[in-house]
Amino acid sequence: MSLVQLEGPRIYSCSKCRTHVAHYDDIVSKCFHGRSGRAYLVNQAVNVKLGPKEDRVLLTGLHTVCDAICQNCGLVVGWKYEAANNPSQRYKVGKFIVEKAKLHKEAW
Numbered sequence: 001m002s003l004v005q006l007e008g009p010r011i012y013s014c015s016k017c018r019t020h021v022a023h024y025d026d027i028v029s030k031c032f033h034g035r036s037g038r039a040y041l042v043n044q045a046v047n048v049k050l051g052p053k054e055d056r057v058l059l060t061g062l063h064t065v066c067d068a069i070c071q072n073c074g075l076v077v078g079w080k081y082e083a084a085n086n087p088s089q090r091y092k093v094g095k096f097i098v099e100k101a102k103l104h105k106e107a108w
């Protein structure tokens with residue numbers, strides 16, 4: 001298994017195993033809520049595998065999402081938006097939510 005190492009500074013890693021997950025520069029918005037509190041919308045996430053697609057009713061309507069799971073340790077760090085019913089929410093499709101509580105700040 002080969003894991004991607006992001007170039008620092010300001011990288012978020014998995015809180016459990018410190019595998020790199022996302023870059024601060026890829027944050028689109030910090031005003032999101034995950035299952036465990038504050039969460040960030042990011043353009044891309046690395047070293048995550050996707051769980052099965054499921055429909056979830058979130059604050060902003062019905063979305064199809066997949067859990068984003070750390071490839072190294074299996075921690076669910078957030079989810080990926082696969083589809084959104086509401087046209088105003090479609091900008092999120094293809095992007096990831098990562099939960100602040102599941103992240104560690106590297107080389108800040």
Ligand SMILES: [Zn+2]
Nearest residue numbers: 014017070073
């Ligand atoms: Zn991990």
